[in-house]
Amino acid sequence: MLDKSSPLPLYFQLKELLREKIASGEWQPGDMVPSERELSEQYYISRMTARQALRELATEGLLRREPGRGTFVAEPKIEHGLTRLTGFTEDMQARGLQPGAKVIRLARVSPPLRAARALQITPDREIVLLERLRLAGGEPIALETSHLCFNGVLALLDEDFENHSLYHILAEKYHITPARAVQKIGADLCSQREQELLQIPEGAPVLRNKRITYDQWGRPFEYTESAYRGDRYVFQAELSAFQ
């Protein structure tokens, strides 16, 4: 099973092998995996080598170890949410909801000061403002206001943002790939405008999200302010003590 002549370390080969068993579904969450001693006999390696593979998979969150009981396949990780950079469209699809968008405003404007600062430009530059009501299953979920700035950004004024994801358009036509983003998430009461557009009661809570998105070269190209309905949306985040 393991190739002792390979340049890849044995514990690494074993990790990949176990990872595959979990990914393929052969081992289900909660199942007990073979003990260190079993693995060492089965693959003709020492217990410490098997141990290293199990230990590292446990710190990665794939396995859960219990002294005196055994090692178990962990509950699956949350794939989406705050750790992976996704747009609203992918986000909703991951939750099994039908995403939609209604363009409220698409215009050439001068950026407000906080957008200019986020995009690292002077306020006299012309940028594209895109305001969309985001839907899931036909219901309004969020109001997104995006400030976009890159070379040739004005061509965006002719795009169709109701039937295509912003990030898809940027990737396919403009070769801009979102690579990194910084978000600030807070709670607030909705404004009157948001109340009407989102069809929520007066004084209802909203999640406010301010995001700066950077492209593959580390340049900021998008600054977006969003208001999500507090009763219909939660952010999910997976945190790690390491890295």
Added chain:
Amino acid sequence: MLDKSSPLPLYFQLKELLREKIASGEWQPGDMVPSERELSEQYYISRMTARQALRELATEGLLRREPGRGTFVAEPKIEHGLTRLTGFTEDMQARGLQPGAKVIRLARVSPPLRAARALQITPDREIVLLERLRLAGGEPIALETSHLCFNGVLALLDEDFENHSLYHILAEKYHITPARAVQKIGADLCSQREQELLQIPEGAPVLRNKRITYDQWGRPFEYTESAYRGDRYVFQAELSAFQ
């Protein structure tokens, strides 16, 4: 230097010792720390034991290891600070604020159903409930309700949570290190109890956070529900398109 008769593992004692040298500034970022072989001779332990201490400190980000060169004190991280798993205390310190806590309730209870599910235990298990009002600069910022469950958790009932961070106590006395956490963050209106404790107006928005924290073996040991003042607190997150 190390106490071989102590119940604390030798590698753990060595970790604390090295951690102290870094925290005190005796070792500066970039400094080379003694090699595995030096440490094993100096403290009369085997190389593998010294190795375990260095390895774990490296995965925690305090040390940087370079094959063929040595082990060095890592530069303090800035970029990844936003996705790092921290408690309220470290969180506030990172923002330059003086953290504080007022214990509202510390008791032995049966877990509510959603806490039992999060902690992967049956609802008849006894756990420790810790409710704290979290302060920053003397002002109330959040109400935190933690459900704690691990072997010997009841000893927590005698701890002082007003002057010590929960995660510090867990690490130093119980050898439990938070390694991973999953959070759900939403917006809501405050309850009457929260309104009074947080000293905010009626109907004010709060950020609700539900967190499951896993230890170094991947076992859930803490389920915490928090309500943060919407006017004083934002979550920050850094997203990546990769991995």
Added chain:
DNA sequence: TTGCTATATTGGTATAGACCACCGAACCAC
């Protein structure tokens, strides 16, 4: 000066063996 080589040191991998605390189940005595 430049480039090579030998050497010592470093962390990385791997083995074999030992003892411990903890858990669960089977068993036994009351």
Added chain:
DNA sequence: GTGGTTCGGTGGTCTATACCAATATAGCAA
């Protein structure tokens, strides 16, 4: 039935040893 004990299995810790690849340095040769 209840409450112990025993026992086998598990992960956690620790030692001692060995070899490897990468690195830095000192010394030597062109």
